[in-house]
Structure formats: C-alpha cells, structure tokens
Amino acid sequence: MDLIDEALEIVNKEGAYGDIRIVERQRENIEIKNDKIERLENIFDKGFGIRVLLNGAWGFASSSRMEKDEVRKKARLAIKIAKASSKLKKKDIKLSETKVYRNTYKTKIKKDPFKVPTEEKIDVLMECVNRMNKEKIALRMGDMQILRERKTFASTENAFIDQEITEVGGSITAMAAKPGDIQRRCYPTSFGGDYHTEGYEFIEAMDLVGNSEKIADEAVLLLDAKQCPSKNTDLVIDTSQMVLQIHESCGHPTELDRVFGTEANYAGTSFLTLEKLNNFRYGSDLVNITADATLPGGLGTFGYDDEGVKAQKTYLVKEGIFSGYLTSRETAYEINQESNGTMRADGWSKFPIIRMTNINLMPGDYSKEELIEETKEGLYVETNKSWSIDDKRLNFQFGTEIGYTIENGELKDLVKNPTYTGITYEFWRNLVAAGNDWHIWGVPNCGKGQPSQSAHVGHGVPTAKFENITVGVGKW
Amino acid sequence: MVEEILRKIVEDKDFDQIQVSVLHSENSLTRFANSIIHQNVNETHIELVIKGVIDKKIGNIKTTSFKDVDETLKKLKKITKLQKPNPDFKSLPENKNHKTINAFYKETYESTPEERAENVKTLVETAHERDIESVSGAFNTAYTKFYIMNSLGVDKNFEATTASLSTNVTSKTGYGYADFTSRNVKDFNFAGLGNEAAERCIMNENPRSIKPGEYEVVLEDYAVGTIMIYLCFMGFSATDYQEKRSFMCGNIGKKITGDVTIRDDGLDETNFAMPFDFEGVPKQDVPLINEGVAENVVHNSYTAGKENKESTGHAILGSDKPFPTNLFFKPGDSNKEEMISETKKGLLITRFHYVNPIHRIKTIITGMTRDGTFLIENGEIKYPVKNLRFTQSIFEALKTVELISKETKLEGFSWLGGGVRTPKLKLGKFLFTGTTEF
Numbered sequence: 001m002d003l004i005d006e007a008l009e010i011v012n013k014e015g016a017y018g019d020i021r022i023v024e025r026q027r028e029n030i031e032i033k034n035d036k037i038e039r040l041e042n043i044f045d046k047g048f049g050i051r052v053l054l055n056g057a058w059g060f061a062s063s064s065r066m067e068k069d070e071v072r073k074k075a076r077l078a079i080k081i082a083k084a085s086s087k088l089k090k091k092d093i094k095l096s097e098t099k100v101y102r103n104t105y106k107t108k109i110k111k112d113p114f115k116v117p118t119e120e121k122i123d124v125l126m127e128c129v130n131r132m133n134k135e136k137i138a139l140r141m142g143d144m145q146i147l148r149e150r151k152t153f154a155s156t157e158n159a160f161i162d163q164e165i166t167e168v169g170g171s172i173t174a175m176a177a178k179p180g181d182i183q184r185r186c187y188p189t190s191f192g193g194d195y196h197t198e199g200y201e202f203i204e205a206m207d208l209v210g211n212s213e214k215i216a217d218e219a220v221l222l223l224d225a226k227q228c229p230s231k232n233t234d235l236v237i238d239t240s241q242m243v244l245q246i247h248e249s250c251g252h253p254t255e256l257d258r259v260f261g262t263e264a265n266y267a268g269t270s271f272l273t274l275e276k277l278n279n280f281r282y283g284s285d286l287v288n289i290t291a292d293a294t295l296p297g298g299l300g301t302f303g304y305d306d307e308g309v310k311a312q313k314t315y316l317v318k319e320g321i322f323s324g325y326l327t328s329r330e331t332a333y334e335i336n337q338e339s340n341g342t343m344r345a346d347g348w349s350k351f352p353i354i355r356m357t358n359i360n361l362m363p364g365d366y367s368k369e370e371l372i373e374e375t376k377e378g379l380y381v382e383t384n385k386s387w388s389i390d391d392k393r394l395n396f397q398f399g400t401e402i403g404y405t406i407e408n409g410e411l412k413d414l415v416k417n418p419t420y421t422g423i424t425y426e427f428w429r430n431l432v433a434a435g436n437d438w439h440i441w442g443v444p445n446c447g448k449g450q451p452s453q454s455a456h457v458g459h460g461v462p463t464a465k466f467e468n469i470t471v472g473v474g475k476w
Numbered sequence: 477m478v479e480e481i482l483r484k485i486v487e488d489k490d491f492d493q494i495q496v497s498v499l500h501s502e503n504s505l506t507r508f509a510n511s512i513i514h515q516n517v518n519e520t521h522i523e524l525v526i527k528g529v530i531d532k533k534i535g536n537i538k539t540t541s542f543k544d545v546d547e548t549l550k551k552l553k554k555i556t557k558l559q560k561p562n563p564d565f566k567s568l569p570e571n572k573n574h575k576t577i578n579a580f581y582k583e584t585y586e587s588t589p590e591e592r593a594e595n596v597k598t599l600v601e602t603a604h605e606r607d608i609e610s611v612s613g614a615f616n617t618a619y620t621k622f623y624i625m626n627s628l629g630v631d632k633n634f635e636a637t638t639a640s641l642s643t644n645v646t647s648k649t650g651y652g653y654a655d656f657t658s659r660n661v662k663d664f665n666f667a668g669l670g671n672e673a674a675e676r677c678i679m680n681e682n683p684r685s686i687k688p689g690e691y692e693v694v695l696e697d698y699a700v701g702t703i704m705i706y707l708c709f710m711g712f713s714a715t716d717y718q719e720k721r722s723f724m725c726g727n728i729g730k731k732i733t734g735d736v737t738i739r740d741d742g743l744d745e746t747n748f749a750m751p752f753d754f755e756g757v758p759k760q761d762v763p764l765i766n767e768g769v770a771e772n773v774v775h776n777s778y779t780a781g782k783e784n785k786e787s788t789g790h791a792i793l794g795s796d797k798p799f800p801t802n803l804f805f806k807p808g809d810s811n812k813e814e815m816i817s818e819t820k821k822g823l824l825i826t827r828f829h830y831v832n833p834i835h836r837i838k839t840i841i842t843g844m845t846r847d848g849t850f851l852i853e854n855g856e857i858k859y860p861v862k863n864l865r866f867t868q869s870i871f872e873a874l875k876t877v878e879l880i881s882k883e884t885k886l887e888g889f890s891w892l893g894g895g896v897r898t899p900k901l902k903l904g905k906f907l908f909t910g911t912t913e914f
Contacts, residue, residue: 033719037559039796041536042551047521057513059589063520064540070520077518077589084589085506085513088597118558138720177720182837262509264612265644268829271913349519386832388865390844395865395912397842399834417835419842421865421910450614451505451517473909474840474867 003071004154007050010075012156016054016082017095018075019155021306022066023047023348028114028146032125034139040118047348052078056092057085062349095329096338098309100159105303107166108296109199113146116200124208128172131212136220138177143192144170144203145444151348159308167299167456168202169195169442172212176219183222183416185215185401189240190384195442195456196297218402221414228403228418230472234378234465235420236371241400242361242461243441244384249424250282250289251359251457252448253393254316254324255342256331258354266450268391271424272322274335282322283428288362289317291326293341298358298458299442302344306352309341316359320429328354346453353449360460364434368463371435378406379471381418389424397421397473419473427466435463479633481545482625485526490553493529493568495626497754498522499793502619506592509612511600513593525794528552529568533559538794566781571629574751574758575743579636580619581660587617587639595666602670603645608652608677611670613643617661620893622754622793630756638748639664640888644847645673649914650860652677653698653826653847657888657895659748676826680848683860688908692822693901694815694852700898701887702828702843703870704738704803710836712740712764713790714779715797723839723871727770733874738765740774740800742789747802747886748895755791762788764800768874774800801894808880808899815879815902817855823864823906824850824857839870844912865910876904 004020011018024046031039048071049062059082061074125142132140147167154160171193175184188194188206196202237245252258253270261269272280283289293311295301302311307329316324325335326342331354345352372380386399403418404411440460447454478498485496500522507515524542526549528535535556539548592615600611621635641664642655654672656664695703711722723732742759743749752758755777763771775783776791776798790798816824823845831843844863851858879902887896 036562036564039536040534040555040559041538042555043537044539044541045523046540058515060515060517062518064522065520074518074520081516081518081589084593085516087590087593088508088511088513088600090510090512118555122558175719175721177725179726180837182721260510261610261612262507262514264509264610264646265507265614265642349521351515351517353515386834386842388830388832388842388844390863390865390912391829391846392912392914394914395844395863395910397865397867397910399832399842419834419867423912450507451503451519451616474834474842475869475907476838 003048003066003068006068006071007075008154008156010072011052014054014079016052016079017156018050018052019153020048020050021151021153021348023149023151025347026148030121030125030144032129032142034129037122045347049345049348050075050078051351052082053093054079054082055086057082057089058093059085060351093330094333096333098329098339100157101304101308101310102160105163107164107197109166111200113166113168113200114148127209128212131209132174132216134216134220136176136178136223137174137216139175141173142208153304153306153308155308161304161308163303165197165302166199167195167197168200169193169444170203170206170208172208172215174216174219176223178223181223183219185219186383187211187215189441190401192444195299195444197299197301198297222402222416225414225416227476228415228472232468232470234375234467235469235471236375236378236380236406236465237463238382239437239439239461239463240383241381241398242464243443243459244387244398246359246361246459246461247443248387248389249393249396250316251356254326255354256325256327259325260331263448267448271392271394276322278321278323280322281320281429282317282425283320284431285320286364286431286434287317287320287428290315290360291357292360293357295358295440295458295460298440299444299456300357300458305341305343306345307339307343309339312341314340326354326356344455346455350451350453353453355455356446356457358440358458358460361434361462363436363438363462366433366435368435368437371433371463371465372406372411373409375406375465376408379418380404380406380411394423396424417476418471420469420471421473422469430466430468431464432467433465438462478623481542482623485545485549486625486627488549491528491530493627495527495568497525497793498623500621504592505614505616506596507614508596508600511604511611513596516589526552528556530556532561532563532565533557534562534565535559564782565778568626568628569630569755569757569777569787572758577745577749577751579659579750581637584617584637584639584659584661585619587661592617598666599643599670602667603674606674606678608645608647608674610646611643613641615641624754624756632752632756634750636750638893641669643669643673645677647677647681649683650677650681651847652680657886676848680860683862685911686851686861688864688910690905690907692819693903693906694812694819694822694824695901695903696826697885697898697900698827698887699825700805700901701896702831704805704896704898705889706831706833706841707870708800710833710839712773712800713798714773714775717773718779718782721836722773723837724770724773730770731768732770733765733768733871734877735767736765736874736877737767737806739763739804740802741804742802744802744804747804747897748893749802753789753791754793757787757789757791759789774798801889803896805898807882807884809882810879811881811883812900815900816852816857818879818902819852819855822852824852840867841870842867862914863912864908866907867909868907873903873906878902878904
C-alpha cells in the first residue's frame with residue numbers, strides 16, 4: 001500500500017491520470033523428455049509498472065526493485081516520458097468513462113496445484129513417457145505448467161482491485177522419426193497443450209496417461225501415411241484446430257488498436273475497418289462469435305482488466321455480421337463507446353494493450369460423427385502444427401498434425417502434413433455446420449506488441465464443417 | 477553488491493556444482509503509429525537464475541527477489557533433490573579465458589526519452605516530405621549487464637548496449653519498410669530510415685494482382701534475414717540434432733544447398749559480438765553450412781557433454797537448448813542492380829511476414845510477402861504487385877542460388893539479443909501458393 005500511495009501521490013501532484021500495477025507471479029514448470037526430467041523449475045517474479053497520461057500522451061516505467069526510492073524514481077520517469085511523448089502528438093489522448101471499482105477477484109479452484117506434491121506431477125508425466133516408448137518413437141515429452149498471479153491495480157481515479165488468478169496446463173507429445181521425415185502427435189493439443197484458470201482438477205480430468213499410447217501409435221502411422229492431397233474440397237476441422245482458426249482470423253482482427261494502426265509496424269493492421277462495423281458479412285448465418293472474460297475456466301477469464309474495467313461478454317460476430325471490437329478506454333472513446341475490458345499487460349513490466357479474452361464460436365447441434373457422415377467427399381483435420389496469416393488478417397494458411405480423407409460419410413485414408421488456406425471472410429462464409437463438442441481451449445503464448453508481450457487467452461470452439469476449401473498446399 | 481551475493485551462492489557446499497547468473501536490463505522503447513508517439517516505456521529488470529546439481533540431479537530456480545537468498549537456495553535444494561539423476565549431464569563448464577569485446581556505448585546508455593522523441597520526430601517528418609499518409613515504428617535503446625559465476629571457477633561479467641529501429645510508412649495503397657540496428661545509437665541515420673521507407677512506399681503504390689506460381693526472386697537483406705532465423709529454429713541447435721528433429725540429421729558432410737556458407741561467430745564485431753555465452757564459455761566461430769555442405773550444430777555444455785565434445789559457447793540464459801545468436805551469411809560479389817538485370821521473370825521481395833515452419837526436416841516454411849513486392853520482367857522492375865503467400869523448402873530454394881550481394885546488413889535477432897548479418901540473394905526458383913487483397 002505504501003508503494004502504491006507513493007506512486008499515485010507523485011502522479012496526482014502533476015494533475016495527471018495515473019495507475020500502478022503490482023504483479024507477483026509464481027510458476028512451477030515440469031518438463032520430461034524421454035526418461036529424464038529435462039526441466040524442473042520454480043520461478044518467482046515481482047515488480048510494478050506505473051502508467052501516466054499527461055499532456056495528452058502516455059508514459060510508462062516499470063521495475064522489479066520493490067523499494068520506495070525506486071517507485072518514486074519510476075513515477076517521475078513515467079511523467080518525464082509522457083511529456084516527451086507529447087512532443088509528437090496530433091491530439092490529446094482521452095479515456096472513455098468507466099465505473100470505478102474497489103474490489104477483489106479470485107479464480108475458483110478445487111485442488112490447489114501448488115499443494116499437489118511435485119513428485120505426484122512427475123509420476124504422471126513419467127507414466128506418460130513410459131507408455132509412449134514404442135519403436136520409431138524418437139522423442140517422448142510431457143509437461144505441466146502452473147502459474148499463480150497476484151496483482152493489485154490502483155489508479156488516481158480511486159480504483160483499487162486485488163486479483164489472484166491460478167492457471168494450470170499441460171500436454172504430452174510423441175515424435176516419430178525415419179530418415180527424411182518426422183511426424184508428431186500431441187495431446188490434448190500442441191504448443192504446450194491445454195490451459196485453464198482452474199485448480200489441479202483440470203490436469204486430472206485431461207487423462208494424459210490414458211491418451212499416451214494412442215498418440216504414439218498415430219505418430220508412427222503418420223510416417224508411412226499418404227501425403228495430404230491437393231484440391232478444393234469440404235473440410236471438417238476438429239475443435240483442437242478451430243482454436244487457432246478463431247484466434248488468428250477473428251480474435252486478432254477485432255482488436256481495435258490494430259484497426260487504428262498501432263500495431264502496423266509489427267503484427268500488422270486489420271481488414272475489419274470501422275465502416276464495416278454492423279454491416280459486413282464476416283461469416284455465414286451460423287457464425288456467432290463472442291468475447292467473454294467471464295467464462296468459468298477460460299484462460300482469458302479474470303475479474304477486471306489492467307485498466308480496472310470489469311470483465312464482460314460482448315458479441316464480435318452475430319449471425320454472420322461483424323458486430324463488435326475488443327476495446328480499451330482509449331480506443332473505445334474514439335468510437336463513442338465504453339471499454340469492454342480487454343486491456344492486459346504481460347506481467348508488471350509491460351504497458352497494457354488490447355488482448356483477446358476468451359473468443360468463442362458458439363456451438364451447433366451436430367456431433368462430430370454427424371458432420372463427417374454428412375460429407376460425401378472431404379478432409380478431416382486435427383491439432384494445429386503451423387499457422388500464418390497476412391498483416392491485415394485476410395490470407396491464412398494452417399497446417400495440422402493429422403488428417404483423414406472423407407469418402408461417402410466415412411473417414412478413409414490417414415494423411416500427413418495436411419494444410420489448408422483461404423481468405424478469412426470467404427472461409428467463414430463457407431461454414432455450413434457447427435458441432436456440439438464445444439471445448440474451451442487455453443492458449444498461453446499469444447504474441448503481440450513491442451516490446452513483445454505474451455498473453456494468456458481462451459477459445460471456446462466446436463468442430464465445424466466448411467465447404468469448398470483449398471487443401472494440400474505446396475510441393476511435397 | 478551483486479557479485480557478493482553471487483559469490484555466496486557459488487560457495488554453497490550442499491551442491492556438487494552450482495551456477496548462478498544475474499541479468500540486469502534497462503530497456504526503453506518509443507513506439508509510434510499514425511505519425512505520433514502512442515507508447516513510450518522504460519523497464520528495469522534484474523533477475524537471478526540459479527542451477528544446482530546434486531548427484532547428477534539438476535534443479536533450476538529464477539527469481540526477481542534478492543532479499544532472501546538463503547530461502548531461494550533452500551527451495552532450490554528441495555527441487556533438485558526431487559529430480560532423478562541425469563546420466564547425460566557431465567559437468568558445468570570450467571573457467572576459460574575469453575577475448576575482450578567492447579559492446580558498451582555511453583551514447584546509447586544515456587539516451588533519454590526526449591532524445592528518442594526528437595529522433596522519431598526527425599524520421600516521421602522526413603517521411604512526410606513525400607505524399608504518404610502515416611508513419612509507424614518502434615525505437616528501442618537497451619542496456620544489459622550479465623554476471624555469470626559457477627563453483628568451478630567461472631566468474632565473469634559483460635555489459636552491452638543495443639539500439640534498434642524499425643519503421644513502416646503507408647500511403648493510400650502503398651507500404652514501405654526500413655530498419656536498422658547497432659550497439660551505438662550514434663550510428664543511426666533517422667532521416668535516412670524515414671526516407672528509405674517512404675521511397676519504398678511510393679514505389680509500391682497501386683499494386684496489381686499476379687497469379688501465384690514459381691518465380692525467380694531477388695530477396696532484400698530483410699527477407700534473407702528472416703529465412704536465416706527460421707533455419708536456426710529448424711536445425712542448428714544440438715538439442716534438435718540429438719532429438720532427431722533437425723534438418724542436419726543424416727546430412728552432416730553432405731551437400732544440402734547451393735554454394736552458400738553460413739557460420740555463427742560470436743566474436744565478430746560486425747555482429748552483436750559477446751565474449752562468452754550464458755554459461756561463461758568463450759564464443760567461437762562455428763561453420764554451420766560450408767559451400768553448401770552441412771558441417772556443424774552448436775552446443776552448450778550439456779549437449780556437448782552428451783557427445784563428449786567441448787561446448788561451442790552457445791548456451792542461452794534460462795534455456796537448456798543451445799542456439800546460434802551471431803549468424804553470418806557469406807557475401808558474394810553481386811549487387812541488387814545486377815540481380816534485377818539478370819532476372820527474366822521474377823519478384824523483388826522486401827521482406828516476409830508471419831513465417832512458420834510446416835516441415836522442419838524438409839525445411840518447408842510458409843509466410844507472406846510484405847511492404848514492397850515488385851514484378852521484374854526482362855531485367856527491369858515493371859510494377860508493384862499485391863502480396864503473395866509462399867510455401868517453400870529453404871534448402872530447395874538455396875539450391876537455386878544464382879547471385880549473392882557483396883554488401884551485407886545486420887538484422888536484429890531481438891529475443892536473444894543477437895543478430896544476423898546477411899546479403900541480398902537472387903534465387904532461380906521460389907514457389908508462391910496464394911495471394912491477398914493488398
């Protein structure tokens with residue numbers, strides 16, 4: 001509290017808006033490779049960041065030195081930086097009004113992951129790698145990551161919010177190799193697996209051990225599978241790949257700071273420009289997409305964002321029509337709205353920017369089996385392997401770990417290195433059916449901003465079917 | 477003060493071996509868009525990283541708290557004892573002499589927010605001398621001091637500064653880009669960077685659509701730098717090699733590309749040289765691909781120990797995976813004008829965007845062109861074209877290398893504090909698999 005008062009007093013004396021965040025992160029990382037514990041790591045990270053809006057421009061300074069002198073120094077530096085920023089401005093930055101909260105928020109957990117003995121977690125992962133030990137499997141991996149973030153937000157507007165967020169996640173990976181080829185399968189998904197804001201009960205429900213042999217077998221089979229055919233066809237995308245599809249082609253382009261050009265130099269801008277709001281057909285009538293920071297368990301779930309705005313749910317796409325942006329107080333002011341609470345920073349050290357919360361495609365009525373049964377000819381794909389999209393978020397290409405051709409309503413040939421490509425709005429307009437197997441996935445590594453920031457975001461998505469999609473890209 | 481804490485840690489007799497490092501960074505960044513400064517930040521980060529070894533069991537701990545080192549060591553002992561012995565671990569590195577490298581420049585260290593704002597203003601105003609709409613970018617100045625000690629006698633520290641700037645200029649239909657990086661902020665020509673990006677933007681206005689397919693390409697140094705970084709991701713680390721997921725597997729001693737030479741040399745001061753790696757092992761010159769022949773991957777003490785080799789000095793802070801951080805693509809004797817004049821039907825590519833591997837062993841990557849793509853016909857630039865998606869094996873592309881420029885450029889490798897020194901290239905074949913609307 002002393003440190004907070006010190007910072008806000010200095011900012012108040014300048015007659016400026018200011019806020020301070022004190023963030024403490026505790027992590028436990030366990031990584032098993034083959035039969036060894038590759039990494040057993042405990043991380044503690046604490047610091048503060050002070051943001052100042054003065055003379056119509058932003059300044060920000062942060063430090064890991066939790067001392068009064070350092071807080072005073074950084075508060076004065078943030079003021080100095082804001083004054084320097086104002087030398088190159090066209091107009092004053094204004095913030096939209098928001099309700100001021102003095103409150104607390106805590107992730108609901110049943111089983112505290114930090115109280116589960118590390119030995120128990122290691123044993124689970126060791127059992128997984130043991131079960132994946134099969135001929136042609138060159139690499140067997142398992143990992144678990146546990147994070148607890150405690151943060152305090154206070155502002156010159158009298159906001160004071162304490163939050164404690166607990167995250168858990170993990171995955172297993174089997175990689176098969178032969179000369180000139182490697183093939184990989186991950187469970188429950190790739191790039192670190194699945195994450196939730198929950199307790200250790202989430203890890204237990206994953207059943208990592210029970211899925212170990214299956215993914216190892218699939219990786220071996222992929223080595224001798226046919227190459228994915230090149231053609232235009234119907235495409236059934238499993239929920240484990242839909243997560244990246246919605247992330248890249250809906251989540252990022254609806255960030256209003258991108259639309260305003262503030263990411264132009266780095267990640268790019270967006271095709272969803274202001275004149276398209278409420279009158280652009282983004283997808284078919286079946287496409288309903290929300291941003292919902294209140295979704296229980298979602299990795300993008302919290303009580304308040306890093307401007308003190310309460311977590312909320314909003315529509316980005318309604319019945320196929322583009323209907324909303326992810327906003328901050330600064331960007332919402334520019335479109336005469338109030339912020340919908342998506343400003344988040346990567347820890348104490350970074351300036352908050354607009355980040356996805358949980359971006360969700362609403363489910364349909366079909367089971368995955370029905371989606372396949374109703375496909376005469378097509379391709380079914382699972383689990384992301386690569387992703388790329390242009391700097392306005394139009395032309396995308398995704399690769400997945402595994403695919404099957406579909407013939408007369410049945411999965412037929414196993415195929416490797418599946419890829420598919422398209423233009424975002426043409427692709428979503430071709431969505432013809434959504435499944436009922438809705439799952440909230442956690443993505444712990446969403447990159448944006450300079451200096452680079454990594455955000456933890458969630459996506460509730462079902463399996464979905466698309467017509468007339470280009471698959472099997474490139475020369476193999 | 478820091479050194480006293482570290483010495484106390486390495487004297488802890490409960491560990492068979494112990495290594496401790498501190499990374500103190502001061503990072504300032506001025507970000508601009510729509511020709512105004514919209515984000516301006518300063519960050520001080522001091523992090524203690526300790527690796528402990530007991531009976532070949534290895535534990536790691538990282539903290540920003542220096543207040544209770546005894547408690548941190550107690551936690552580390554507990555973590556380490558939970559481990560299982562790792563038979564592949566041989567030893568932390570012993571002390572070896574290293575070269576002296578000057579990487580600290582007072583001008584960069586003392587750079588102020590006001591100076592950064594003035595420099596950005598110069599760039600923005602220069603760009604606006606042409607008929608453009610908006611300038612965006614980021615200008616970063618950073619100071620780093622790194623301390624490394626271990627119980628085998630390593631006791632070193634190194635301080636460095638870096639500055640980097642990248643900028644995009646847009647008009648109604650044009651996009652342009654320029655970047656520069658150096659240890660010394662005095663090396664920057666801010667007006668020149670604004671001018672380069674604006675000129676490219678104007679050249680790139682009203683782009684036309686062309687059909688995807690196989691084209692000859694002239695790659696600017698920006699684009700070649702990206703290709704080299706992705707080669708690193710896909711196979712120059714001994715960890716990937718030992719895990720059979722490197723394109724170098726089964727290829728050492730074999731010709732895998734055309735006559736290109738790529739090496740990693742942490743001591744060459746035309747890159748972001750540093751005297752030793754994050755374990756304190758002296759940096760060295762490692763040929764990776766020599767005249768097209770695959771030669772080496774890079775090691776830290778752990779991966780080297782697995783093969784009874786010596787570390788090549790490529791340990792990364794807080795990671796078990798070694799990585800090349802100072803890459804050099806050997807220059808040739810050509811230039812951009814000659815490359816264009818030697819192209820019958822091809823594309824001049826400024827840079828690539830959002831690249832990602834599709835198949836590591838085959839070195840197939842995909843990505844988009846960005847900020848200036850031009851059609852070349854019969855040795856002349858004809859007109860700008862809308863961006864294209866490529867899906868291409870790097871090795872297959874490098875098998876068709878025809879010309880390499882004499883001039884090279886340093887591109888930053890920001891997340892590791894390293895760099896890539898790269899020429900421009902003319903390649904005979906490059907596959908484009910899609911298009912976009914701008």
